[in-house]
Amino acid sequence: MTRAPLEPLPRRLAAPLGVAAGLGAAVTWVGVVDPNRPGSYPACPLLRWTGLYCPGCGGLRGLHALAHGDLGTALGANVLAVAGYAAFAVLWTLWLVRAARTGGGMPVVFRPEHGWALAGIVLLFTVVRNLPCGSALVP
16 A cells, blocks of 8 residues: 655645734734724723623733733733633644644644533633632733
8 A cells, every 4th residue: 555645845834834924914913003002903892881801801912912022911911812822822833743744734633522621711711800809810
């Protein structure tokens, strides 16, 4: 049984590098256009209409801080978003390495229980950050 030849390296890396280019452009934009200045970005509708923080509130400010190398401020803005950025970076790196070596796709299989666990974490984070005891999680 013979193995099919690998595609050329540039073709194998096109998808992960394309994603990196798009995200790099987005991070550059957020790094340049400061979300801490009023009017730079639209306000969170949930916060505006209910006074409750959604799980994403502070995410842009955290990304802006990360783009400027300030991890402490980023964690203070939205620790869950920063954890998500880190998880994405790890998964993207695994994808890039696998694509370079074998031409394969994402090396992690996401199952329904992973989605439920993630939804539970996000829900718990959202509830706790809106309680008086979770004031440290407020951006």
